[in-house]
Amino acid sequence: MATKVEPRLEARSGILGKKKSSFFELTRRNVKAGSSYVSMACAPSLEDLEDYEHKGEVEVENTYRMEPPKRFVVEHVQPIIHSTLEKHLADLVIYDASVIGNLSKCIAGEVNEQVKLLDFPRFKLICMVYIGEKRDQDVQLGSRCLWDSQRDTFASASYESSVLFASATVYGLYYE
Structure with missing residues (x-):
């Protein structure tokens, strides 16, 4: 006597026996009538398109320059730091932590911009500002x-x- 196998079990065993296909092999799949595949891609917004546009920047070859053409001169940078600190902090009569956080960012940005005007080519400038309250410590x-x-x-x-x-400290790090 031959045993009857239900069609549902045959279909299941056929699926389990096959190698699973990859998502990227859509062209190789045998699409049966009545089945479909859905894929979705979001179009970039107008703001994102500006990032992908060619800016027309010129790519330059490496110069392999090992020495800076102009040195970072500490004597020119220190007066900028000191005058900026005095300008922003001289009129403060109380220490307010909510104001000081933004003020330190403002001072660091201003010092960094003024030091950039001194034109130290191939130097990365890093400015760090620390402000604290005096409490006998x-x-x-x-x-x-x-x-x-x-x-x-x-x-x-x-x-x-x-x-x-x-x-406040400004670090001048040379890029080779």
Whole structure:
């Protein structure tokens, strides 16, 4: 006697025995009548299209210059830092943490822009500003960097009033 196998079991065993296909093999699939595949792609918005447009920038070959054409001069940068700190912090009479956070960003941005005007080619400029409240305590600030001691350098200045202290540092890191 022959045993009858239900068609549903045959279909299941046929599916399980086949190798699963990849999503990227849509062209190789045998599409049966009555079945369909749906795919979706979102068109970029107008703001995104501006990012993908060719800007017309010129690509330049490496110069392999090992020495900077103009050195980072600490003596020119320190007065900029000190005058910017005095300009923004001289009229503060109380320490308000909500105001100081934005003020330190503003000072760092202004110092960075003024130092960029000195035109130190091939130097990356990093400006860090620390502002704290004076409450009869000691504060020690330190930094550690991995850099080339012959070409990279920094300039720093500090400001102190009866209610707060501030320290700003500009690092000039040479790009080879």
